[in-house]
Amino acid sequence: MTLNLRPTPPRRFKRLVLIAALAAATMIAPQAFAGPAFAVTTGNGSLVYSPAAGTSFNPEGGRAAGTTYAKMIVLKNSGTSNGTQIVTFDQLVLENGVQVYPIYRSTNNGTTWSRIATVSPSIQFPSLTRTAQPSLYETPIALGSMPAGTLLLSGMIMPSDRSSSRLVMYKSLDHGSTWSFVSTVDTGGAAVYDPSPTSTTSTVWEPSLAVDANGGLVTYFSDERQKASGVLQAVSYRRSTDGGLTWGGVVNVSAPNNNSDRPGMITVTRLPNGNYIATYEVVNQPSQSNNTAPVYYKTSPDGLNWSPTTSLGTKISLPNGRGLGSSPEVRWVPTAGNSNGMIVVSSKWGLTSAGAIDGGQNFFVNRNQGSGSWEQLPYAVTYDAADTEGGTFSGFAQSFDSSADGKTLYQATNVENLATTYNDVRVGSIPINAQQYEAESATRTDTSTVTQADAKGGLKVGNINNATSSVKFTVTAAAAGTYTMNVRYDNGTTTTSTHAVSVNNGSALTVSYPPTANWGRFGWAQLNVTLAAGTNTITFTKGTGFAELDQIQLYQP
Structure with a gap:
């Protein structure tokens, strides 16, 4: 979306991640999880990474942020490694002159973290020295030559002058310790954020992953290449039937053709009834002059068919009209005693019923597979949502996942550090079924x-x-x-x-x-x-x- 740092939203950073899924036969129920986990919520979470003062650059001008796009996954299809937490993020600090995707791991419920690997796309693409918008995904079933439990990392990479954009995917067969390149998913034009109706940009942004109902691997992403049809930006996908080696054509999820609405930052998750739900922000909503990027959603019977594709879908809101906006993520989470579980959505900020930025310290939750009303669930970790207290892109494109035993919800996000003026990456947790x-x-x-x-x-x-x-x-x-x-x-x-x-x-x-x-x-x-x-x-x-x-x-x- 557009990250709005003061009154009008954002500049853009793009993003994001995946989510769970598969076919009904492989949907994980709470009792299938192995290994106990305990909520460790205190203070404002545990520290994963803190960039040193004076080390961060900002690829889009303005204040340097240090980190954005904190993404996490809790392993659930990896045998004795189930319960391990893996975190990556957009690290705006150069290592040997290039950006990398750092991989951090915790084996003690997020209490302590260690860096276990580095993914450096410039090895495969020497001219593409900048990384952005990572996402993580654990395969729930075998896909091509990849066994269930393969860890996937997707992201957008570009040259230092941001003159092109490329969506790439890497895999790890040892729970994040080592990584290998899989494929390029798609390529686009310059990585320049311009949400105006006269924009001519043709970027591809913000990949995220899911497995569709037919067992295909799907990369969802933001696509700016359809402007000839009046589409400022679409949220779209490409599908692979060979474990991500090759990818099919572009198919739209939401592509409004009014030269104004700009959906982006899509993530998708599968529900117990077999349906899929996608969430995304819509830039230039409620209006081009009041761009707070409210979150919308659509549903699909299989993760592939999202008709009508010109529709924006439905705005997520509470019974009192409050909503949420900017860089959302959605996951289905199991809950004890309720076969529906709950759909959980995170975002950078909260919105008033009129669409103005107002706070942002709660998940939005739906307990009826997308039907009926939404409610709030407090965040484990809070941050400067509106970036008015010294933050820069704080909480932007954050992530969360449930524990392997289904009892705890972990949240990874970027939290402003006023001492360094950058964002730290922190992880906290809250119990899912607490009274x-x-x-x-x-x-x-x-x-x-x-x-x-x-x-x-x-x-x-x-x-x-x-x-x-x-x-x-x-x-x-x-x-x-x-x-x-x-x-x-x-x-x-x-x-x-x-x-x-x-x-x-x-x-x-x-x-x-x-x-x-x-x-x-x-x-x-x-x-x-x-x-x-x-x-x-x-x-x-x-x-x-x-x-x-x-x-x-x-x-x-």
């Missing part, structure tokens, strides 16, 4: 509710400032035992604050809240509590300093 309790619905004394767009439900509880202030949650435990409690809070002071927490009026525990970027930027604190079977109360009272509460989550690892 969620909203602070504004608790029994409150000597506090007040505060409207906050990014708070779950639009409200948080503040002014927990006095000895008489309390927030009492009434919760239900299926069985007696120790539960992990995640607390979503904000603390706009410069020092750590605390609350006293008592369970069923027992002895008080202390929960600590490190400072967040400001009042309104949420973080996570964590505490273990012992609950009785049935109804319990958890009461928060003032400790030291000041903090506000959005919600608590309870789960048993």
